[in-house]
Amino acid sequence: QVQLVESGGGLAQAGNSLRLSCAASGRTFSIFHMGWFRQAPGKEREFVAGITNWSGSAKYYADSVKGRFTISRDNAKNTVYLQMNSLKPEDTAVYYCAADGIGAFTSREAGYQYWGQGTQVTVSS
Numbered sequence: 001q002v003q004l005v006e007s008g009g010g011l012a013q014a015g016n017s018l019r020l021s022c023a024a025s026g027r028t029f030s031i032f033h034m035g036w037f038r039q040a041p042g043k044e045r046e047f048v049a050g051i052t053n054w055s056g057s058a059k060y061y062a063d064s065v066k067g068r069f070t071i072s073r074d075n076a077k078n079t080v081y082l083q084m085n086s087l088k089p090e091d092t093a094v095y096y097c098a099a100d101g102i103g104a105f106t107s108r109e110a111g112y113q114y115w116g117q118g119t120q121v122t123v124s125s
Helices: none
Strands: 003-007 010-013 018-025 033-039 046-051 059-061 069-074 079-084 093-100 119-124
Touching: 003 093, 018 033, 018 093, 018 119, 033 069, 033 079, 046 069, 046 079, 059 069, 079 093
Parallel strands: 010 119
Antiparallel strands: 003 018, 018 079, 033 046, 033 093, 046 059, 069 079, 093 119
16 A cells, blocks of 8 residues: 655646645655646646656656656655646646556556645636
8 A cells, every 4th residue: 555645736726836745654665656746626637747767768748737747756755746837727636646666667547556735726817
């Protein structure tokens, strides 16, 4: 089992930045691919960013956040981060981190075995 706890959400003005954190506990964090997903009101949950296991040598982003968001991981702290810059009102959503301990990296929601409870991000114009 892996427990994931997100933090760092809140209210931001458009153009500003927020950094989300996701702290993991329970199993060896470094073995997991990690992903960030989000769900806006009335919409399905979607992939935002992902990072491969161990050293995190590969990172993946949704087109909508590419160039604005950066995912990183600190295995010594069992934590994955999402730095969100140049925020837009359309970034408003509940953000979830997720862990995938099976196979190759995937951006598919179904590929992740463990999920956090989510943290709300609201961007005002």
